Amino acid sequence: MNSVNDKLGNLASSIQEPPEKLTEVTDLEKLLFETGEAPVIEKKNIFPLEWNVQTPKLYDIYDGARDPGWAPNKLPWDTLDPSKFTQDQRYAIAYWFSLLSVFDGSGPVVFARAMIYTYEAKEEDPIRKCFFSVVRDEMNHEEICGRAIKAMTPNGPLGYEPTTPLGKLARNNVEWLYYNGSRYWKGFNAAVDKYSLPILFTSFLFGEVASSTLFHGMYEKTTIPVFKEAFKRIGQDEGRHLGICLAVLQKLLPQLTPEDKEMITLQLRAGFVFLSGILFEPPEHFWQLPETFIPAQRALEEVARSAGLGILTLEERKENWKTAVLRMKANLDPYGIEFPALPEVGISGKEVSFDAEKIIPIF
Numbered sequence: 001m002n003s004v005n006d007k008l009g010n011l012a013s014s015i016q017e018p019p020e021k022l023t024e025v026t027d028l029e030k031l032l033f034e035t036g037e038a039p040v041i042e043k044k045n046i047f048p049l050e051w052n053v054q055t056p057k058l059y060d061i062y063d064g065a066r067d068p069g070w071a072p073n074k075l076p077w078d079t080l081d082p083s084k085f086t087q088d089q090r091y092a093i094a095y096w097f098s099l100l101s102v103f104d105g106s107g108p109v110v111f112a113r114a115m116i117y118t119y120e121a122k123e124e125d126p127i128r129k130c131f132f133s134v135v136r137d138e139m140n141h142e143e144i145c146g147r148a149i150k151a152m153t154p155n156g157p158l159g160y161e162p163t164t165p166l167g168k169l170a171r172n173n174v175e176w177l178y179y180n181g182s183r184y185w186k187g188f189n190a191a192v193d194k195y196s197l198p199i200l201f202t203s204f205l206f207g208e209v210a211s212s213t214l215f216h217g218m219y220e221k222t223t224i225p226v227f228k229e230a231f232k233r234i235g236q237d238e239g240r241h242l243g244i245c246l247a248v249l250q251k252l253l254p255q256l257t258p259e260d261k262e263m264i265t266l267q268l269r270a271g272f273v274f275l276s277g278i279l280f281e282p283p284e285h286f287w288q289l290p291e292t293f294i295p296a297q298r299a300l301e302e303v304a305r306s307a308g309l310g311i312l313t314l315e316e317r318k319e320n321w322k323t324a325v326l327r328m329k330a331n332l333d334p335y336g337i338e339f340p341a342l343p344e345v346g347i348s349g350k351e352v353s354f355d356a357e358k359i360i361p362i363f
């Protein structure tokens with residue numbers, strides 16, 4: 001019996017104090033003693049990850065953006081009947097969305113690249129989150145471009161053969177637009193991580209001011225239901241992007257160095273030239289275009305307008321663009337940033353040279 005009791009006693013004590021646990025403790029201390037320091041991670045890496053917060057307001061904006069409240073596939077595309085338009089009207093509508101896609105179609109990758117930059121630069125978490133929401137929104141805008149183009153010209157913008165002179169002019173213009181888009185992307189991609197955040201955000205702000213202006217105007221003018229809804233929704237998204245940029249800049253602009261300010265003046269001129277490609281008409285400074293481009297685009301705009309797309313006249317666009325630029329100026333004036341002269345829309349200011357490599361903004 002005794003031996004049975006002894007065995008039970010031994011068993012009970014082994015349950016209370018498992019020998020493995022003692023070994024574990026010893027091993028952990030031994031391990032801790034033997035640990036080595038992890039190598040230092042070079043700068044501009046996305047690691048180490050941290051979740052710092054300096055501007056909690058950006059979390060509120062991000063929370064409001066989690067659900068954009070619409071989706072391209074839920075718009076009333078079934079109300080869009082291409083056969084109600086003439087062939088040239090279809091070419092002209094598809095053309096305008098191809099022009100838009102230089103800006104809104106490149107939006108997802110431009111902002112995705114900028115989002116990676118916010119990780120590499122160890123920006124606060126809510127900025128990274130906001131950029132993520134912008135990437136998602138831009139993907140929706142890019143989808144609208146694609147859907148509209150394909151509805152009007154199946155296999156468009158380039159995979160079909162236009163049959164009328166206007167259609168052929170549209171094709172040629174689109175090829176030139178995309179060539180210039182490729183030059184923009186090359187410059188942006190090479191330079192994005194060389195700019196400080198205030199410079200980047202001022203340029204993005206310019207893009208958002210431009211896009212919210214454009215979509216607001218077209219929403220009011222278009223008579224095509226599915227595009228009316230699309231312009232309204234895209235305009236709302238762009239307004240939210242504007243809010244993100246302003247919230248970030250409220251923090252950044254008071255800390256600008258004189259060099260930053262000078263660079264921003266140059267960037268504003270470059271951004272204006274680039275964005276004029278859709279807000280007004282492409283100035284030759286950046287845009288490398290053949291002489292046929294502007295007359296062809298004007299003819300296409302006229303036909304798209306006759307189809308009810310809602311493209312503003314050149315005079316209306318000039319006025320709108322000027323108003324938008326002045327809004328931009330009002331945001332920057334309090335921080336002592338000199339505004340560049342923009343003679344194309346009648347705004348005087350500091351004469352600066354145009355630098356194609358300084359183009360950053362996008363919708």
Ligand SMILES: [Fe+2]
Nearest residue numbers: 208238241363
């Ligand atoms: Fe935007």
Ligand SMILES: [Fe+2]
Nearest residue numbers: 104107141363
């Ligand atoms: Fe956009």
